[in-house]
Amino acid sequence: MKVLITGAGGFVGQLLAETLLNEEHSVTLVDIFEPPVPRKASAHKQNATCIKADLYSDAKSVLSADLDTIFIFHGIMSAGSEADFDLGYRVNLHSTLNLLEAIRSTCPGVRVVYASSTAIYGQPLPAMPSEATVPTPGSSYGAQKTMIEYAINDYTRKGHINGFALRFPTISVRPGQPTQAASSWMSGIIREPLQGRESVLPCDDDFKAWLCSPRTLIANLRHALTLERGCMPAHIRQVNLPGITADVRGMLKALEEVGGREALGLVKREKPTKEIAEMLDSWPIQFDISKALGLGFKQDDSFKQAVEDFAASLKE
CATH class of the missing domain: 3.40.50.720 (NAD(P)-binding Rossmann-like Domain)
Incomplete structure (x- = not known):
């Protein structure tokens, strides 16, 4: 092809x-x-x-x-x-x-x-x-x-x-450098701490996102x-495309389970700009994915699996 x-x-x-x-x-x-x-x-x-x-x-x-x-x-x-x-x-x-x-x-x-x-x-x-x-x-x-x-x-x-x-x-967890995406922190709060670096979290624990x-x-x-x-x-x-709904609390729990409390301690809270906050709050957090599943597309089992995948890639 x-x-x-x-x-x-x-x-x-x-x-x-x-x-x-x-x-x-x-x-x-x-x-x-x-x-x-x-x-x-x-x-x-x-x-x-x-x-x-x-x-x-x-x-x-x-x-x-x-x-x-x-x-x-x-x-x-x-x-x-x-x-x-x-x-x-x-x-x-x-x-x-x-x-x-x-x-x-x-x-x-x-x-x-x-x-x-x-x-x-x-x-x-x-x-x-x-x-x-x-x-x-x-x-x-x-x-x-x-x-x-x-x-x-x-x-x-x-x-x-x-x-x-x-x-x-x-998409989380993305490797590499942070991007200009408003959602970049959803990878950053996992990616950076698992590599011993600080990361900024601009949302409260109950903020939810649609992830893959x-x-x-x-x-x-x-x-x-x-x-x-x-x-x-x-x-x-x-x-x-299928995703799963994960809240910040669950993301941080997955980080701690995979990387330990030391990794969790590298996540620092920060308030987002008004524009970014409005953008994030406008995004839906759950979808009817019956069409995608009917076409044969697949869904993740859990967010923790994505964290484990990234941790394994660092060892490679």
Whole structure:
């Protein structure tokens, strides 16, 4: 299979590229900088092509007619796009629309898997929002994701692509450095303390979030490669990926159970800015995921398993 990943220098792009390369697929990695070949896939680096490109101005240059699947992961994260209105729209909306247009003329009908977000939802919401719930985003990031979702629907309806808009939960525990996401602390309060570093917690113990582990996310992205075009109506391609609801109290308990009281003591409380607090409070914390489960997507067993996965990766 020949696969292209945009935003391939980021965490999810690197993890998916590693998985696909180790399965001996041909993978093109694209980002605004030249993305690296994942270290754990170096044995298959001959199957990787790494491209530096600005998709806003030069989307067509990264495409080829023989592509089987395109994963669209590039973007400015939630807090980043809220802080810089122009940049958020340039990257999250306009560059993606330019890419879809380039796909339409270069490799029509190709499978496109778009990384959307539960940030497309905003208050007020029912207790269990589903794909039938009307998006009312409370942030520029959510608005940009919503607009691309509708474009994915329409391009699929017209036969230009075989699109899937997967709404990611917050992914935790992410390795690497903190990001511009408003949810970055949900990984940080685990990742940093398990490495002997302090981390900031901007929420009370009863704050709840909708989370998914990296391992389960990658399994679900791999599953998206197997979905038949007719598994959903051509004009309704959104799927709320499965997550689990975890509160801060439970996250900290998992940290202590895996890393001990010393790790727990490295978590420091801090009040968020008004803008970040409003954004976090606007996100739903539980979803009707019957559609995703019916399509064969999987759910984590517990948040503690994600913490254990990260701790094990540090030993590797």
